[in-house]
Amino acid sequence: GNSVTQMEGPVTLSEEAFLTINCTYTATGYPSLFWYVQYPGEGLQLLLKATKADDKGSNKGFEATYRKETTSFHLEKGSVQVSDSAVYFCALSDLYNFNKFYFGSGTKLNVKP
């Protein structure tokens, strides 16, 4: 079946620190992979995506590379800001099942000034 596992939080960093949030997946086919971000009191917003192996998604300084050999899609940012404090969700979509999405449990990021 399909599933997503991401590192537990919370992750607490100082401003300008390097960020990595680990995400691994299990999939029966060839999924697309996504990172979503949720700011307090809001719904989820798409942060970036990758649709095939070795693709790199990027947005707002965040990056993630679709690694088929390690079934991973780790989120990275070189220098975090206080405004990046949010909950981050890794997800995959299943082409063969109405594009159903499978989400990780979320990782809360706290960035301190």
Place this chain on the structure above:
Amino acid sequence: DVKVTQSSRYLVKRTGEKVFLECVQDMDHENMFWYRQDPGLGLRLIYFSYDVKMKEKGDIPEGYSVSREKKERFSLILESASTNQTSMYLCASSPGTGTYNSPLHFGNGTRLTVT
């Protein structure tokens, strides 16, 4: 931009009440979804619909039903609310099959408290 609108941000209901959560999207998307979000559990799929009047159970459908009479509107119904249904409910939509790498677009959520 796609807009997914959930009719209420906060709801407080009593145990046993019938509760309706409404969701409307404005981008002619075929697929619509209802998730609940709970701390430590992430997002869990309750129901989804891939066409008008069509519905499929997700991972946790017990205690819920849905209605999709029009393409733009997808309603979640709690037939008899219970305290364990206190949660954040998120509606989402996406284009239909053939657009497999399209993201989900989410509403801002409805925080439901059942007392």
